[in-house]
Amino acid sequence: MSDKPPVLDFATDWDHTDPQWVNNPYPIWEDLRSRCPVAHTERYGGGWFPATHAGVTAIAKDTDHFTSRSVVVGNGRPGEEDLPAPIGLAPPITSDPPFHAIARRLILPAFAPGAVNALEPQIRALCVELLDRFGEADVINAGLGYANYIPPSVIRQMLGFPEADTEKFLEIVHVVLENVDKPEEERLEEFLPINEYFLAQIEDHVANPRDDLTSYLLNVELEGEKLSHELIGGVMILILVAGIDTTWSAIGASLWHLAQHPEDLARLVNEPDLMPVAIEEFLRFYAPVTMARLVKEDMEYLGCPMKQDDWILLGFPAANRDPVVFKDADKFIIDRAENRHVAFGLGIHRCAGSNLARLEMRVAIEEFIKRYPRFELADPAQVTWAQGQVRGPRSLTLRVR
């Protein structure tokens, strides 16, 4: 990263891994909205970044002109042959219509509110257990010791993988999420033991069916046929990729905010009914997820000369700060009643896990502030932020007493 030249003008040379963007992207987006609503870059082989709510909405909903074949900006482009469009590598997130709807229907019932709400007691028990581990410490790491453990543990439980495998599962998650830009061959090698583990768990569920997500995936039918074990393994990987550092970031950013805004913390402690509204404002203000699209063919779009295979960096977090749509867009208003934010995306790829993510956020924050009704940053300089398309605090030390 350090070998890249620093960005001098984000309107003509944007780079979402530039330290200025990683540290504080909001002024950059505000500046772009005022003078160049669709920014361009020659980096990554060419790409565009709409900074407005309108631009993000138009592209997110336009699956005729943009493909989800790859949703992570990089230097290469996925070849047609290794990604049989419209299915893609990780359906449904990398699928286009018409296959997308079929793949999405498979997983939606497992993440619908009815199925997800039933998990609340076990998520609560998990949060309490994690908080207990902090004991009587005055300073705790809420990023690496709380927020990071909740999403993978919930997914492990949903999949019905053994409690005894918790550590192993965390290792797997680590491999899946880290080093995504390693060469393809190294990645494949790293994934071998993971596939093996998943296949063994799947076999075990064939032998001993139970009421969990793995057994659900074994029973569900795609056009009259059961899913292959490989495809089920693929769905599991997607859920890990999509559901972990995203939710970790959302929980972490919320706690980071509360640590610096005692007035908001006090309101949440005193008015628990405010929580659902507050969660939506956390999601708007600290939206952790930026996606990407590829331009399907040369065209003029939003007034820009787009070329086939140009990237679109789809900034849901930037859309959420657009003053055209949000009053006082750059202010965090904990009881903001009208909040049409797009943190979970828009259109057909809307986050399939949004009900689960909201539940995890709510329970994680409720239990945290119940245990620690007052807390503050132990050392602001030590907070580290993830860079790339998922943004949120990683290490987050808090003084809780």
Add this chain to the structure above:
Amino acid sequence: MKVVIDADLCQGQGRCFSIAPNVFGFDDLGNGVVLGDGTLTSETLKLAQLAMANCPEHAIFIEDDE
């Protein structure tokens, strides 16, 4: 006054049924549905309007009586 959800626009963002659980529900896929025939009282009208203002997909409509 009646509230309707345009099923072609709704993507199951779930804002409506959390804001107004006595006006909206959800189906097996998590998409929003209007409970009953959607007729609104002066009380539920406010909640339905709030849900409408929060739906990211602009999928909720309130129709005047014919």
